[in-house]
Amino acid sequence: MFKKIKAILTQDIFSADDNTSSDSSIKQNVPESSVIAHNQLFSEIKILSSIAKTLNSESFTQSDFKFFLDIRASFARNIDQYQGLENSAELLRVAIAAQSIFLKIEQTELRYRSSKQQEYYDYVLQILTEEFAEVKTEEEENGILIAQKKAPPKKQYSPVLFKEKLRSKLEEIRATIKSEAGQNALDDYAESVEKLATEKDIGLRLLYLFKKSDIKDLSILRVLSDMVDYLQSKDLKKTSAVIDLVRKNQEIFVQVTRIIGLPKSKETLENYALILQYLGLSKKHEQSAEQFFRLMAVMQEWFNLYTMIENHRLKYPAQEYNLPPEYTKDIPAVEIYKKYENMITIFGKQQ
Template sequence: MDKQIENKIEPWWNKPLWGDKSMLEKIESIIHKPHDIVPQEVIDHHQRVFGELKLLTPIGKALDSDKFSNLEFLEFVKISSLFANEIGEYKGLRNYVALFRVAVEAKNSFLKIEQIELSYRSSKQQQFYNFVFNLLEKQLSSEEFVISLEEKLAQILSEIQTEEGKNALNIYAETFKTVARQDDLGLKLIFLFKKYQLEDFSLLRVMSDMVQYLLDRDLGDFNDIVILVKANQKRFEQLGKIIELPLDKTRDEDYARMLQYIAMKQKHQVSYGQFQRLLEMMTQWTHFYLIIRDIRSHYSESEFTLPPEFKQSIPGLDIYLKYKTFLVK
């Protein structure tokens, strides 16, 4: 009798806890529970960030260019970074290559200054030339230099008799102002030429001609550039003295590195500017992309029922993957 009763008694875990479901049924319902739903506020945040990516991506596509895959261009990007960060063989050359670059880029202004100084030699004009040299020696800022120059020019023009002489000084002053406004290093370089009594700026023409010659050659061929430096060794020694290059940086290879960089910069500077704008834009893009990536990784498909928004392709991901190694970490 007791056994019959016992057989009719169900185990406690199989009895309804409340309602009509047993504990076992409840456990099974938890185990087999449908996936959780991603909160709506998370989906809304995802879409706001996603919208930023959609706005930035067309800009990235417009800035992207096949030129950025050119091996010589990529070499220039690498060399620019080595100079900027003074890494390895490029250590200690950054400031000097900047002076070298100005020497090439400001060549025409320097030659115009030289021509006027040689052609117009009245006492008042020479007085003005000496005044300018003293200004250069003070190493003023560009703004301070221009103000002092204009004040002295106004004073001395009233003391010059001929219109030709006045015009020459006006052109002279304007040329100096152009150099000053383009780059403070231009004023420093003119001072160094005069300091070492190397007023013959024709050296700059030679350097500029070398750069022009290299533009039509493979600038990635470093040995070719070293050979060019060796063939013009005395001129580079003269330039090294002018820009006050340390003796341990006056090897042919050092000059070749600087010459290679300057030629590459002249050849690729427009593309490089566009490349820099692309990287700046993609750095912003990356900020939003990482947010999207973190949201999606937190709400994985194995644990959540994902909304369609989470399955959208990331706009601009192809550009990001292409330039990922160049982006600011």
């Protein structure tokens, strides 16, 4: 009897080993091309993770900066009292930041007025119109100029092509101007316009609005800039001081309405104050905000790669494949994504 039991136990043991060996033998290897593709993605996400860790800062968690981000997010999400204000706020922010460029363009047009120089100014307006002229809206018919995002330009904006047009026309007209001063003025003018031709079209869009409006003195931008500077020493979490400043300078905001395209239904002291509060906070946190939004852009790219890697790994489950070591490595910077997930969702694709 003992011999029979021993034989059965021995048979079972070897049988189990055979099954294990059989299970292992049916596992496939991950195709070499897939391993190469995975490792390429992993190398890219490691680079982005390193950049993200460098950009990440403790200053992003400070209450005042988080207050600014909450307001910026409300503009972007178009919610609550910020509904319908984002485009106007961004236009005005850029207008103030680039005021020296706009003022230089305006002063050149006023000072140098030969027929050939005027021809170039007219040409700039012509190509701006080709890029940004849109179907009239109800607000435009009521006397307010608007260049809104909701109505796309006639063709896709390209800063490279825009600059090529500027330079081509500049060479043509410059050759007909005899005085060196006139040539230099036109060169400076073209250079100023080119500075507005960045990847985002908002600077040129503003120039188009300025040229189409009946505002003849853009020095009001300097006054608005002074207001923003004044607010740097104030507690911007309290809107009362901002509203008082708007009330004292209401005529400035009435004029600037034509530039930022604020609909008539939004022309209130409260809305002007919300915009001015945002401009003050943007100036106060300018450096941190630039770094934070760069982080958001990097983390959006990171998330795209993360999704690709996770989807790739799902194709090769450990139960069916002999996984290379790279397939079991943790993806770096997950903790950064989790920390800012809500903000990445809002801002990641905007940058």
